[in-house]
Amino acid sequence: MIIGLDHYLAVSAILFGLGLTCILMRRDLLLILMGLEMNLNAANLALVAFSRYGRGADGQVLTLFVIAIAAAEAAVGLAIVVALFKNRRSVNADDFRSLKG
Amino acid sequence: MSMPSPEQLTWFLLFAPLVATVGILLFTRRRPMASAVLSIAAVSLSFVAAVKLFLVVASGAVVSIPPHIWLAAGPLIVEWGGVVDRLSVLMLLVVTGVGTAIQVYSVGYMRGDSGVPRYFSLMSFFTFSMLGIVLAPNFIQMFIFWELVGVSSTLLIGFWFERPAAAAAGVKAFIVNRVGDAGMILGILMVWGYAGSFDFAVLAGKWQGLGLSPVILAAAAGLIFCGAAGKSAQIPLHVWLPDAMEGPTPVSALIHAATMVAAGVYMVCRVAWLMAASPAMMTVIAWTGGLTALMAALIAVTQTDIKRVLAYSTLSQLGYMMLAAGLGGTTEAMFHLTTHAFFKALLFLAAGSVIMALHHEQGIWRMGGLWKRMPLTFIAFLIGALALSGIWPFSGFYSKDEILFLALEQSRGLLVIGLVTAFLTAFYMGRILWVVFFGEPRDGVLYGHARESSMVIILPLGILAVLSVAGGWYSVVPHFLNPGLVAAVPSDKIMAGFLAVPLIGFLLAWRVYGKAPTDDAVLRRILGPVYRWMENKFYFDEMYGWLVDSVQDTIALVCETFDRWILQGVGVGGISGITRGLGGVVRVIQSGDLRFYLFMAGAGVVALLFWWMRL
Amino acid sequence: MNAGDALFLFFSLALVLSALMVVLSPNAVVSALYLVLVFLFTAGLYILLQAFFLALLQVLVYAGAIMVLFLFVMMVLDLRKPCRWWDGNLPALMGGPLVGLAFGAAVWATLRRTVWPEATSETLFRGDLAAVVTPLFSRFLLPVEIIALLLLVATIGVVVLTRREDHP
Numbered sequence: 052m053i054i055g056l057d058h059y060l061a062v063s064a065i066l067f068g069l070g071l072t073c074i075l076m077r078r079d080l081l082l083i084l085m086g087l088e089m090n091l092n093a094a095n096l097a098l099v100a101f102s103r104y105g106r107g108a109d110g111q112v113l114t115l116f117v118i119a120i121a122a123a124e125a126a127v128g129l130a131i132v133v134a135l136f137k138n139r140r141s142v143n144a145d146d147f148r149s150l151k152g
Numbered sequence: 153m154s155m156p157s158p159e160q161l162t163w164f165l166l167f168a169p170l171v172a173t174v175g176i177l178l179f180t181r182r183r184p185m186a187s188a189v190l191s192i193a194a195v196s197l198s199f200v201a202a203v204k205l206f207l208v209v210a211s212g213a214v215v216s217i218p219p220h221i222w223l224a225a226g227p228l229i230v231e232w233g234g235v236v237d238r239l240s241v242l243m244l245l246v247v248t249g250v251g252t253a254i255q256v257y258s259v260g261y262m263r264g265d266s267g268v269p270r271y272f273s274l275m276s277f278f279t280f281s282m283l284g285i286v287l288a289p290n291f292i293q294m295f296i297f298w299e300l301v302g303v304s305s306t307l308l309i310g311f312w313f314e315r316p317a318a319a320a321a322g323v324k325a326f327i328v329n330r331v332g333d334a335g336m337i338l339g340i341l342m343v344w345g346y347a348g349s350f351d352f353a354v355l356a357g358k359w360q361g362l363g364l365s366p367v368i369l370a371a372a373a374g375l376i377f378c379g380a381a382g383k384s385a386q387i388p389l390h391v392w393l394p395d396a397m398e399g400p401t402p403v404s405a406l407i408h409a410a411t412m413v414a415a416g417v418y419m420v421c422r423v424a425w426l427m428a429a430s431p432a433m434m435t436v437i438a439w440t441g442g443l444t445a446l447m448a449a450l451i452a453v454t455q456t457d458i459k460r461v462l463a464y465s466t467l468s469q470l471g472y473m474m475l476a477a478g479l480g481g482t483t484e485a486m487f488h489l490t491t492h493a494f495f496k497a498l499l500f501l502a503a504g505s506v507i508m509a510l511h512h513e514q515g516i517w518r519m520g521g522l523w524k525r526m527p528l529t530f531i532a533f534l535i536g537a538l539a540l541s542g543i544w545p546f547s548g549f550y551s552k553d554e555i556l557f558l559a560l561e562q563s564r565g566l567l568v569i570g571l572v573t574a575f576l577t578a579f580y581m582g583r584i585l586w587v588v589f590f591g592e593p594r595d596g597v598l599y600g601h602a603r604e605s606s607m608v609i610i611l612p613l614g615i616l617a618v619l620s621v622a623g624g625w626y627s628v629v630p631h632f633l634n635p636g637l638v639a640a641v642p643s644d645k646i647m648a649g650f651l652a653v654p655l656i657g658f659l660l661a662w663r664v665y666g667k668a669p670t671d672d673a674v675l676r677r678i679l680g681p682v683y684r685w686m687e688n689k690f691y692f693d694e695m696y697g698w699l700v701d702s703v704q705d706t707i708a709l710v711c712e713t714f715d716r717w718i719l720q721g722v723g724v725g726g727i728s729g730i731t732r733g734l735g736g737v738v739r740v741i742q743s744g745d746l747r748f749y750l751f752m753a754g755a756g757v758v759a760l761l762f763w764w765m766r767l
Numbered sequence: 768m769n770a771g772d773a774l775f776l777f778f779s780l781a782l783v784l785s786a787l788m789v790v791l792s793p794n795a796v797v798s799a800l801y802l803v804l805v806f807l808f809t810a811g812l813y814i815l816l817q818a819f820f821l822a823l824l825q826v827l828v829y830a831g832a833i834m835v836l837f838l839f840v841m842m843v844l845d846l847r848k849p850c851r852w853w854d855g856n857l858p859a860l861m862g863g864p865l866v867g868l869a870f871g872a873a874v875w876a877t878l879r880r881t882v883w884p885e886a887t888s889e890t891l892f893r894g895d896l897a898a899v900v901t902p903l904f905s906r907f908l909l910p911v912e913i914i915a916l917l918l919l920v921a922t923i924g925v926v927v928l929t930r931r932e933d934h935p
Contacts, residue, residue, distance in 0.1 A: 054772050055883065056883050057881075058779075059812070060874070061875070062779040062783070064875070065786075065871060066782065066809075068867040068868065068870045068871040068874075069783070069787060070786070071866055071870055072863045073863075074750055074754070074863070075750055075754055075863030075867070077863075078747065079795055081795050081799075081837065081840070081841065082789075082798055084837070085798060086789075088829070088833065089789065089805060092805065092809055092829070095821075096809055099821060100816060103818070103894070104891065108899050108902055109902070111894050112899065114821055115903070116907075116910060118825070118828050118829070119917075120914070122833060123918050124921075125836060127921050127924055129840045130924070130928040130929050132840065132844075133840060133843070133929050134928050134929060136844050142844065142846065144746040145745070145746075148745060148746075150742075150744045151743055751866065754866045754870075755862075755866050757870075758870050758873060762869075765873065
């Protein structure tokens with residue numbers, strides 16, 4: 052067996068699917084954020100694989116940007132979680148329903 | 153340093169007042185003196201540039217300023233340029249020259265007012281806009297400045313906006329002018345539609361040769377004339393000008409006597425080719441002018457506010473100019489425009505001097521005997537009155553003479569109107585002279601406080617007085633406008649006749665008002681019911697009021713019904729009902745459950761993925 | 768099977784298992800620790816892909832910074848009551864895996880259909896530092912600046928969001 056691009060992409064897809072599952076299934080806001088990080092990571096993996104097999108640096112450069120944005124996103128997201136927790140003493144997504152139409 | 157080229161002079165002349173406006177607004181809003189100096193410096197520099205341009209043009213040189221393309225959208229090409237010829241240079245001289253004198257005068261007149269910087273910034277802005285009209289080489293550019301002039305005029309009429317009458321007068325002027333300008337822009341579009349150009353020079357060359365039907369030619373000329381009638385306050389759009397006297401007196405002198413109201417006449421002269429293409433329209437213009445002249449003179453006889461008398465006399469003189477323009481006498485119209493700018497500005501400024509001395513009292517029946525108190529102002533007013541009435545050898549005699557002579561050659565009816573108006577003009581000016589300056593003081597307190605005005609007031613009066621006297625000598629203006637002119641000199645008998653008419657008017661005024669009456673009782677008795685018509689300005693305002701009331705209210709009722717039942721009920725109600733119903737369905741999804749939203753988003757992404765990949 | 772392939776199998780299996788544990792573990796702290804593992808194994812895959820610089824950054828930023836931030840927040844929040852995933856309602860429990868599986872199926876089908884160009888050892892991209900970083904200072908200079916600005920904004924936003932209410 053020769054490991055090629057599609058193997059990496061398959062791993063990336065599985066990781067993304069698990070991240071999606073995490074986001075949708077877990078009720079903990081922190082876990083939802085972790086699922087998001089996993090999604091970003093899956094995308095990164097795909098990008099690096101494309102960069103390797105597509106003969107270009109662009110994929111890796113893009114990955115750098117994603118990492119930077121992921122850092123910002125995690126910081127802001129966690130800050131929102133902290134602010135929410137200060138108001139409601141809870142991080143359970145089901146407790147926040149005040150936007151009901 | 154080399155001499156600036158005519159083109160540079162032109163742009164400098166145009167933009168110097170604008171720079172002053174911006175400078176005042178930005179830097180000297182709290183310093184009245186600095187604002188005045190800035191504004192006067194700008195307008196006098198423009199005047200110097202205008203004189204230089206005048207010398208260039210008078211020497212026979214042709215100044216051409218290549219236009220720049222400003223906007224090009226398919227066949228619609230709008231250019232930006234300037235036209236410097238004999239017509240525009242004369243007008244530039246009038247605007248900047250009279251403007252300089254009046255702005256100097258304003259320093260004295262507006263002293264102590266809290267809005268002096270605003271006043272001067274507006275005056276400068278007006279000057280800029282007016283010069284823009286004069287220099288415009290095409291319809292679009294002219295229309296833009298036309299509207300700017302309208303705006304600055306409105307703002308200056310309503311300068312004392314805390315007075316309801318002034319604010320209302322400003323609005324009235326603006327609305328009445330809108331009516332005329334609506335016609336004008338339709339006319340511009342029509343001309344463009346048929347000829348495909350806005351440029352005066354291009355249009356002048358091809359308009360006659362297009363082979364258009366007389367109806368279309370008349371419609372185009374008539375619509376454009378609507379704009380001129382609005383700005384120059386011709387019947388039936390004259391109602392705003394008397395009310396405009398609510399503005400400060402120097403404003404009345406500059407804008408509502410000397411320059412802006414002459415813009416309509418100037419435009420008719422500028423587009424003379426357009427008017428001349430339709431003989432029917434020319435007749436309409438001439439008769440509109442004649443009727444305006446006559447009607448305004450009749451009203452002026454009965455007015456008791458010194459500024460309103462002058463306002464109606466302005467209407468009347470503008471009627472003369474239109475009459476001349478309608479008879480094809482561009483040169484005569486511009487000649488009278490020029491001399492009128494001199495002596496009417498002089499009259500207004502002298503009246504302003506009187507008004508100031510009497511603590512802003514404008515009713516003539518509270519004045520009297522003032523020549524002893526303010527001799528210099530009296531002399532200035534006298535010169536202005538004589539020039540306005542057309543007494544030899546003052547400037548008004550020459551210009552009015554030429555118009556009457558034109559009428560004599562072409563239309564007996566208009567000649568009669570012109571002569572009656574000339575008689576009435578002399579009569580009401582005589583009335584003002586006798587009531588205001590002679591006889592016994594009618595209000596002892598006001599008379600006791602009256603003092604001659606300061607030098608800053610008298611100096612512009614003197615300059616304008618000299619121009620009013622000499623402005624018509626040797627027919628300088630007609631010869632400049634039309635170098636090849638061989639004036640058909642009227643015989644001495646005709647001249648004597650033209651001169652006798654105003655003299656009779658003066659004599660009659662002396663008979664009626666020479667014995668220091670306290671009101672118009674004599675005239676009222678002689679004229680009877682006619683007097684009441686004249687006093688009420690022929691009920692134009694009432695008629696418009698009734699028209700607006702009945703017609704507008706009917707239309708408004710229909711609109712309201714339509715709005716309430718069709719738009720509100722079916723239109724708005726229908727749309728809001730549909731939205732509300734749909735919203736009621738969709739709000740079920742809006743559960744506020746974060747994870748449900750996430751699920752929808754995720755499922756949506758996956759569904760899209762399946763769809764795009766054709767799985 | 769050579770050593771590279773063996774390493775790939777190990778890393779990817781461990782990666783998937785760790786990710787599964789993140790999803791399934793009842794305790795948020797445990798999930799976070801598994802997530803660290805996920806990031807580390809991803810870094811391993813990066814190394815196999817010759818992206819050494821990124822592997823380094825992955826460990827430093829993700830495992831080092833972001834996850835520490837997560838754990839830190841968990842400690843600060845002092846969560847007494849873990850919210851276990853099996854406490855939720857059935858539709859939510861079903862929905863997550865369903866969408867995840869559907870996504871996986873979509874990618875799987877796409878991968879099966881796609882024919883990738885043949886890659887030989889000469890054409891593979893070697894991600895040495897210069898090759899990766901040079902574009903950052905030339906072609907991607909503006910995005911880098913924008914990202915810097917974004918990070919600044921995020922920093923300020925975090926400070927504002929977590930400010931104490933009684934000290935406005």
